Amino acid sequence: MKTKINLLACLLFSISSTSFAQQNSLDKADALFNKFSFYKATNAYKELIEKNYNKDYAYRQLADCYSFMRNPDSASVYYKKTVVQKNVPVEYLYNYAQSLRGIGNYEASRTWFENYKKQGGLTNTSIFYNDDEFINRIYNSKQQYFLKDVIFNTKLSEFGAYEHHGNIYFTSTRDAGVAKKFKSGWDNQPFLDMYVIKKGSTHSVVDNKYKIKGKVNSVYHDGPLTISKDGKTMYFSRNNFKKNILKTDNQEIGNLKIYQATLVNNKWKKIKELSFNNDTYSTGHPALNNDGTKLYFTSDMPGGYGGTDIYYVDINPNGSMGKPKNLGEIVNTKKDESFPFVNSENTLFFSSDGHLGLGLLDIFGTVANENNEIVNVLNLGIPINSSKDDFSFFMNEDGNSGYFASNRKEGIGSDDIYAFDRTPLLKIESTILNKEGLPIENATVILLNSEGHQVAQLQSDKNGKLEIGIDRNSDYTIKVEKVYYIQDSKKVTSKNIDDKTTIIKTQFNLNPIVKKATLIAEFSTIYFDYDDVKINKTSMRILDTMADLLINTFPNVTIKIESHTDARGSYKYNKILSNKRAQATYNYLVSKGVNPSRITEYTGFGKQNLLNNCDSIPNCSEAQHQLNRRTQIFVNETN
Incomplete structure (x- = not known):
């Protein structure tokens, strides 16, 4: 995975020999940093700090070194010293927050993400606002993955476990017994090679004889890999080199490329570079879909969403490759997405430090709709994910077992492979x-x-x-x-x-608690305001309950609606008014889901059925008049 870095230039001129020597030391440290030789650069920057020379700058560079080496414990120490400096670039607040997540200090991490936003940080930090809910959900969800150690981990780095035809393939920096093992300047570990061991093997020492046979391992980085279902074609990552000389881009970065190999007499030969590779950016982490018609991979090619994105190409029937297609912003973020894997149901899994997670890289699964379009991503939770890097997920065809890698504290090496058994929820x-x-x-x-x-x-x-x-x-x-x-x-x-x-x-x-008619009678009468046909809020609540009873409790009951007015106004006017009120009641019940066929009639009776003598008493109160302005609902006797 490659990250573009904007370096600060520091050119200090001094006539003293001591200052000149210190400037040379700084130049040496920056040169190592520029060449991604972070392990050696850390020692050089520490020497500058000990000599009290340009300490603020050295702290920043030292923090970045540890961050790129995926060491949040050390990175957080030096970012803490960096963020209190005057006029520190706002990006360091973000980096400090990320390092705090990496050591599991989520509360402090949220505080520094907020500080980053307040200082004008451009990266969208909204994904971190639901931390409390997210952390609570992750740690309290029911466990479905159960981890097991594998016997072939070492004190160095192992990842990319991939099971195929009874073999476990994986990538490692182990010293496999060769006379000379070149080391990467990035983290001072040996370059990666690809190994294979029989599933169920009891050999804990996996040495040079377990290297994949053929021409797929070089003196530089090789792996991880994926193999076609028929076992005849391998795709794998490798450093870009020619005649054993590492090729670099204009920033002196040794990029990755994806290569194809063919199995000939049990050895991988006929190595060829894929057509979409490029000397100016990286492509790596290949993964085939279930039927072998698509190849997914990681790249930092121009035009993406952030650091590294997930892409795929179509594999044509003649074996040629289509044009790379970005998976889009549901999967890819402004940060890094990597290590794609597609299971037997064509569900994509990947690692990311840009989606809401527990720390650094977390493993996510995707959710697709009926058109096979990715609509969401889901964090796989603990114990698959931790506060450190979790990546290179693999799941067997039955979906109940697999592997992933992590640099969590419980491991014995830099990166370790973990096996898992999955019990579905x-x-x-x-x-x-x-x-x-x-x-x-x-x-x-x-x-x-x-x-x-x-x-x-x-x-x-x-x-x-x-x-x-x-x-x-x-x-x-x-x-x-x-x-x-x-x-x-x-x-x-x-x-x-x-x-x-x-x-x-x-x-x-x-079973209902009481008889239909008795229960419905409790909610059978509503009242209207004077000279009005609108159903008021109080009546709405009563009719809502009535609709619920008719739909959910008594679905076979039929009813009739009778509406009445008070004594004021002419018989003709009140007849029209009461009909409108009956109609309004009918319309409301239907709008709430009551089938119109279950309302056998709705009739207005005007003022002919008063409940009191307000037609002959000149000074009836408003409350007495309202008793007459009623609409009643009755259960039909046949029910």
Whole structure:
């Protein structure tokens, strides 16, 4: 992965020999930094700090060195000294916040992201605003990945584990017993080579004899890799070099390229460079889709969204490659996305430090719609992700096992490979119906554990359905409640259920608490304002309850609407007014989902059915008049 760096020039002229020597030391340190020899540069900058020469600048460079070496513990120490300097570039506030995430100090990290934004930082930090909710969700979600150590890790770096035809392929910087092992100036580790070991092998010492046979390993970086389903074609990353001489771009960066190899007599030969490579930028981390028609990869080519992005090319029937296509801003961010992998269901996984995560690089899965368009990305959570770098995800065809790499503290080396077993999450899928078999919306469903403690509470949707995640090998009680219905409950167990089962289905058929007519009568009368046909807020609430009863509790009941006015005004006018009120009531119930066929009639009676003597009493109060301005709903006797 390559990062473009804007360096600060520091040219100080002095006539003293001491100052001249120190300037030479600074130039040497910057030269090492410019060549991405960060390990050696750290020692050079530390010497300058010890000599008290240009300390502020040395602290900045030293912090960046550790950041590029993916060492947040040391980076945070020196970024802390940097951010208090006068006129420090605002980017260092962002870098400090990221390093704090890398060591798991999320509270301090949020503070410095806020400081970065207040100082005019341009990078979108909105993804960090939901940290509290995100961290709580990640750490409290039900675990489905369970980690296992592999026996072939070393004190150096191993990653890119890839299982194929009973073999485990991986990439490593280990000293494999060769006479001379070249080292990378980036982190002072040996260059990467690709290895293979039989799955289930008990050999903990994987040395030179386990290197992949053929011409795919060079004196520079080689790996990671991907292999076609038929096992005949390999794609792999390699440093750009010619005749064992590393080629660099105009910034003296040794870029990566993707190469293709063919299996000939059990050896990988016929190495050729892919057509979309370029000497001026990197392409690497190849990954094939399930049917081998697309090749995904990482690149920092111009025109992307940020540092490195995920791209893909179509592989044509004749083996030629199409043009690279960027996966877009749902996957790619202003930071770095890398290490794509596509599982047997063509779901893309990748690593990123630009999406909301637990620290540095986190592993994400993608969500696609019915058109196979990526619409969202999901953090895989713990224990796959940690506060450090987590990357090079691989999942076997059954989806229940795989590998990834991490430089987390629990490891034995720089980067270690971890195997995982995945037990799919188990959930209860409940359907809440009335006794006629129609769905009940907004029923309250309470989940109790074996000790009677509530562990979840949800509401049923418009189809009467809901889902609740549960633990395996546990006992539960489900209680269902709904106003005007008799409460119901059931015992559910997840014991002795095989790991492939993901859903336990339950169904409830609730019985109403009282007779239809009695219940509906409680919500059968609404009142109108004087000389008005608009339904007021109080009446709206009553009619909302009526609609809910008709739809969810008594779906077979039919009703009729009768509307009346007070005594004021002529018979003709009040007849028209009451008809309009009956019509308004009908329209409102229909707008709330009541089938029009269930309202058999809606009629206005004007002032002919008064409830008091206001037609003959000249001084009736407004309250007495309002009693007459009523609309009533009746259950038809045939119900």
